[in-house]
Amino acid sequence: MNQKLKKKIIMQYNEEFQHIYRNSKTLSDRYIVMHIIYNNKYNHKVGFAAGKKLGNAVTRNHLKRILREIYRKNTININDNCCILLVARMAAVTADYDTINKSFNKLVKKAGITKAVRKNDKKISS
Secondary structure (H helix, E strand, O other), X not given: OOOOOOHHHXXXXXXXXXXXXXXOEEEEOOOEEEEEEEOOOOOOOEEEEXXXXXXXXXHHHHHHHHHHHHHHHHHHHEOOOEEEEEEEOHHHHOOOHHHHHHHHHXXXXXXXXXXXXXXXXXXXXX
């Protein structure tokens, strides 16, 4: 089951990123900064960013690919009524995939944007 992220939910315009930066609730840890807005005009959009301080284009793109994959695998457990912007931090450059994945899941739980799993539903693990 190879599920891709739909292009229509990925943020691509500067206006979208700036709106999130200005109006979001921010949660962070050592590896990721998560900006979240609930019920806004960009509902169920997701963006990925890595600043130039993290390294060259290859390094930044690698981090964004990791963040995209982590979001893709965990999207089934995230509510649709929010817009998320994930920004990689310096510690993520040397961290492995599992560490960043645990960091993401911790931030999602802390933000309270996980879907409630009903008793009869099977939880899909990645």
